[in-house]
Amino acid sequence: MALRTRGMNLGAARAYVKERFKDVGWNRLVARLPERDVAEVWDTLILPTGWYDYSVHERFLDALDAEFRPVEPDLGRELGRRAAQSDIRFYHSQTIAFVSPARVLDQCARLWEEHYSEGRLEVEERGRDSFKIVLVNPGVHWMVCSETVPGWGERAIILAGARAARAEHVLCVRKGFSHCEYVVDWE
Numbered sequence: 001m002a003l004r005t006r007g008m009n010l011g012a013a014r015a016y017v018k019e020r021f022k023d024v025g026w027n028r029l030v031a032r033l034p035e036r037d038v039a040e041v042w043d044t045l046i047l048p049t050g051w052y053d054y055s056v057h058e059r060f061l062d063a064l065d066a067e068f069r070p071v072e073p074d075l076g077r078e079l080g081r082r083a084a085q086s087d088i089r090f091y092h093s094q095t096i097a098f099v100s101p102a103r104v105l106d107q108c109a110r111l112w113e114e115h116y117s118e119g120r121l122e123v124e125e126r127g128r129d130s131f132k133i134v135l136v137n138p139g140v141h142w143m144v145c146s147e148t149v150p151g152w153g154e155r156a157i158i159l160a161g162a163r164a165a166r167a168e169h170v171l172c173v174r175k176g177f178s179h180c181e182y183v184v185d186w187e
């Protein structure tokens with residue numbers, strides 16, 4: 001089955017662009033997208049728990065990169081940080097407790113499955129303030145594995161109470177590895 005993503009992923013992307021680049025930026029971005037994507041998804045009420053075709057997200061990220069990379073080199077990480085904020089607000093009120101950085105990362109595996117229909121995250125503790133995270137990558141956009149996932153992780157850890165956090169993408173399927181891998185440290 002083709003990869004699908006939850007509406008909360010798309011909703012966070014839309015919110016990021018509108019907040020960061022305002023309506024004028026949003027309109028420029030939308031002008032780069034197929035009319036059908038705009039009419040069926042971007043101009044609608046996006047249901048956070050609904051499933052959407054992943055190609056919609058892919059075309060959006062291509063357009064985002066083309067339109068805004070020149071003015072915002074940190075684009076994908078910013079998007080990840082914004083997504084972490086809405087996810088944590090969403091889940092915090094539900095069943096997942098974000099009480100410490102270690103606990104937040106522990107919940108990551110489950111959060112991946114809440115966002116994507118395929119692939120998975122495996123979290124392995126390296127030390128008290130350090131984790132290794134393996135992403136069995138189902139073919140998400142390059143910006144997601146190399147920028148958005150680390151940006152998400154850093155912000156989630158900060159929101160869970162760390163003073164500083166760093167997530168490094170150390171292996172990538174785009175470089176021929178069988179999976180993507182991250183090392184996450186915090187203080």
Ligand SMILES: [Zn+2]
Pocket residue numbers: 145146169171172173174180181
């Ligand atoms: Zn990767």
